[in-house]
């Protein structure tokens with residue numbers, strides 16, 4: 001099945017972002033894969049998917065905390081594909097910020113990637129999205145509602161992203177829908193994490209397991225392709241984790 005829609009996925013080279021890219025591509029869409037440092041992974045993913053459908057994927061590099069980078073990224077994607085139908089704000093910095101030792105640089109990086117860049121990507125892409133009744137999907141976190149211990153700055157930035165989802169759903173309607181997916185425990189951070197901590201998190205879900213990147217990607221596909229009367233909404237994909245927080 002083909003679908004001539006073009007979707008930009010930020011942080012699309014690896015982990016959850018790569019699963020979103022693969023799922024949208026499998027559904028027939030063309031995809032702009034944004035990456036910051038994962039050039040090899042982004043190019044390998046684009047190469048594999050283009051092997052199935054020539055010219056359907058292109059990778060774009062940007063550090064989204066650089067001033068002007070979101071606007072430049074949108075311009076590049078629209079110039080390359082000639083249209084833009086959806087933006088998936090998935091790229092994110094994530095690390096602990098224990099109170100007492102938080103630096104301004106940490107605040108700026110966490111807010112830039114999780115809130116500021118999604119806002120300016122949305123603003124820059126609105127003119128293109130409106131042409132084809134497009135949409136924006138923000139990847140938030142169950143911890144946007146319930147604070148994560150030692151992660152105040154990240155949790156605050158994700159809470160802002162939820163409010164952005166609702167605000168822009170009003171501002172950009174009726175032509176553009178704006179929704180969010182809030183993952184629970186899907187992939188552990190790449191820094192080592194004790195097994196007992198992981199097990200305790202999984203025990204505090206109704207479904208007693210981690211989710212998969214593909215389960216996040218399926219929710220994104222639903223919101224882009226099928227949820228035509230849904231806007232300003234956050235779908236939790238967390239196995240019921242929020243019931244235990």
Ligand SMILES: NC(=O)c1ccc[n+]([C@@H]2O[C@H](COP(=O)([O-])OP(=O)(O)OC[C@H]3O[C@@H](n4cnc5c(N)ncnc54)[C@H](OP(=O)(O)O)[C@@H]3O)[C@@H](O)[C@H]2O)c1
Nearest residue numbers: 011015016035036037038063064090091092141183186187
């Ligand atoms: N993993 C989970 O279980 C989980 C749980 C709750 C919410 N989430 C949310 O789901 C999304 C994906 O999670 P994930 O664990 O797959 O993410 P991740 O691996 O921590 O980060 C995704 C990508 O963000 C990009 N990135 C970081 N800083 C950037 C910057 N300054 N400019 C541009 N790109 C930047 C990186 O790209 P490069 O590699 O190219 O540098 C990275 O690959 C995130 O929004 C996260 O907050 C994840």
